[in-house]
Amino acid sequence: MKKIEIFEQAMIVGNYDVVVCGGGPAGFIAAIAAARGGASVAIVEQYGFLGGMATAGLVAPISRFNLKGRRMIGGIPWEFIERLKEMGGAIVENPPGNISFMPEKYKLIAQRLVLEAGVDLYFHCYLTGCLKKDNEITHIIFHTKEGMQSITGRYFIDCTGDADLAWYADVPMQPKSNPLQPASLCFCLGGVDTAKLPLAHHNLDTTNMHDVSIQNVLNELREKEGIPLFGGPWYSSMIEEGYLAVNMTRFSGDMTKVTDMTNAECTLHEDVFRMVELLKEHVDAFKNAFLVTTAPQVGIRETRRIKGAYILTGQDYVEGRRFPDAISRGCHPIDIHHADNTRQNVTFLEKSPYIPYRTLYVPAYPNLLVPGRCFSADETASASVRVQASVMGLGQAAGTSAALCVKDNCSVDDVNVESLREKLISMGAILD
Numbered sequence: 371m372k373k374i375e376i377f378e379q380a381m382i383v384g385n386y387d388v389v390v391c392g393g394g395p396a397g398f399i400a401a402i403a404a405a406r407g408g409a410s411v412a413i414v415e416q417y418g419f420l421g422g423m424a425t426a427g428l429v430a431p432i433s434r435f436n437l438k439g440r441r442m443i444g445g446i447p448w449e450f451i452e453r454l455k456e457m458g459g460a461i462v463e464n465p466p467g468n469i470s471f472m473p474e475k476y477k478l479i480a481q482r483l484v485l486e487a488g489v490d491l492y493f494h495c496y497l498t499g500c501l502k503k504d505n506e507i508t509h510i511i512f513h514t515k516e517g518m519q520s521i522t523g524r525y526f527i528d529c530t531g532d533a534d535l536a537w538y539a540d541v542p543m544q545p546k547s548n549p550l551q552p553a554s555l556c557f558c559l560g561g562v563d564t565a566k567l568p569l570a571h572h573n574l575d576t577t578n579m580h581d582v583s584i585q586n587v588l589n590e591l592r593e594k595e596g597i598p599l600f601g602g603p604w605y606s607s608m609i610e611e612g613y614l615a616v617n618m619t620r621f622s623g624d625m626t627k628v629t630d631m632t633n634a635e636c637t638l639h640e641d642v643f644r645m646v647e648l649l650k651e652h653v654d655a656f657k658n659a660f661l662v663t664t665a666p667q668v669g670i671r672e673t674r675r676i677k678g679a680y681i682l683t684g685q686d687y688v689e690g691r692r693f694p695d696a697i698s699r700g701c702h703p704i705d706i707h708h709a710d711n712t713r714q715n716v717t718f719l720e721k722s723p724y725i726p727y728r729t730l731y732v733p734a735y736p737n738l739l740v741p742g743r744c745f746s747a748d749e750t751a752s753a754s755v756r757v758q759a760s761v762m763g764l765g766q767a768a769g770t771s772a773a774l775c776v777k778d779n780c781s782v783d784d785v786n787v788e789s790l791r792e793k794l795i796s797m798g799a800i801l802d
């Protein structure tokens with residue numbers, strides 16, 4: 371492939387203590403935590419709303435806050451759920467503490483919390499690079515309708531899910547899983563007889579919530595008619611009567627590659643229509659269903675993961691290994707979707723695992739934190755922590771740490787871990 375050289379100047383439009391790239395579940399919580407810790411904070415986000423996979427991917431429910439009925443993730447993530455619930459935008463499904471929600475109310479509450487904390491938002495800004503002095507990031511670069519722009523900062527938090535900022539900064543990455551977990555285009559249906567679908571509520575503790583009866587129908591059709599690849603199906607109440615978020619399409623590929631991403635979008639838009647037809651025709655609860663919308667983008671389960679100061683292993687995780695620098699905990703099962711068939715491996719946890727702070731930064735990168743699904747864990751541990759409540763917990767820790775670093779003028783690996791943990795506990799995080 372040929373390369374061309376381009377030279378463009380970028381307008382510097384802001385200067386902050388903490389710059390958060392990506393406003394998904396990890397990112398908007400990180401920004402609130404940093405701003406409440408006294409830092410000036412900006413979020414740079416490619417869409418015109420917050421929520422990441424929850425709103426741009428229509429991924430539901432928010433999984434999960436509890437293990438064996440005890441809440442394991444608290445603080446700002448739970449405050450967000452309470453605010454969403456107050457507005458009628460969420461149902462807490464106990465004992466697992468899964469959250470069914472309305473994406474539009476999610477966007478609004480996330481935005482209100484972020485703005486109330488004093489965070490500046492830069493929407494419709496696509497991160498395309500960064501400048502560094504040695505390994506210290508000095509500027510991020512993003513594309514806008516006004517051309518290329520830049521923000522300077524003292525600390526940067528990469529919450530892009532795909533570790534885009536870390537990748538631009540040449541941070542060492544772990545080898546990618548082979549194959550990666552599949553991508554799925556989720557969609558919203560109306561006109562569903564949800565009373566006939568008890569699994570629309572995710573209130574069972576140690577049961578995988580896919581609909582086996584529909585899976586059997588689809589498997590039979592797949593053998594007879596060669597229908598598209600699918601998983602689950604999983605679906606979740608969208609609170610309003612008859613509305614359901616559905617997760618069942620599957621595409622195998624690397625969603626950091628333009629060609630794979632384009633093929634995934636094209637294939638899965640076709641597949642959604644076919645799946646809706648099949649559900650209407652073969653499953654009574656869906657006979658009057660109609661497609662309200664597909665998600666703005668294909669849902670991405672797995673891409674890059676940084677090679678941090680510590681790589682959390684599946685064994686650490688399942689054994690509930692304790693770490694002196696634990697900054698959050700997990701509770702979701704280890705949840706691995708097969709790329710080329712309908713299957714999924716699910717391992718329910720006996721103990722709530724601990725997540726060490728060292729998984730959020732990389733040695734010799736003094737001002738970068740990377741929470742969210744691209745944090746430093748192996749394939750197994752990350753297959754649990756990648757879910758929304760868990761990444762919110764990581765975001766809270768990263769934002770809180772960044773604010774402490776601002777105050778102490780130290781690098782992210784030099785932060786006083788005891789103060790960080792004390793601060794997190796005072797905010798409501800559950801670390802014991």
Ligand SMILES: Cc1cc2nc3c(=O)[nH]c(=O)nc-3n(C[C@H](O)[C@H](O)[C@H](O)COP(=O)(O)OP(=O)(O)OC[C@H]3O[C@@H](n4cnc5c(N)ncnc54)[C@H](O)[C@@H]3O)c2cc1C
Pocket residue numbers: 391392393394395396397414415416417420421422423424426427429430431432433434495496497498529530531532534553554555556617668669670671741742743744756757758759761
């Ligand atoms: C099909 C599917 C089903 C899932 N099911 C569940 C489930 O049932 N329950 C659950 O809790 N979790 C589920 N997950 C996992 C979960 O949704 C994600 O792992 C989680 O949202 C990751 O959060 P994050 O903040 O790290 O990244 P994301 O949610 O991906 O957010 C990243 C944010 O960064 C922005 N961004 C990315 N790149 C750039 C860029 N270059 N410039 C500017 N902005 C950028 C994005 O627009 C987005 O807002 C599922 C995921 C998928 C794909």
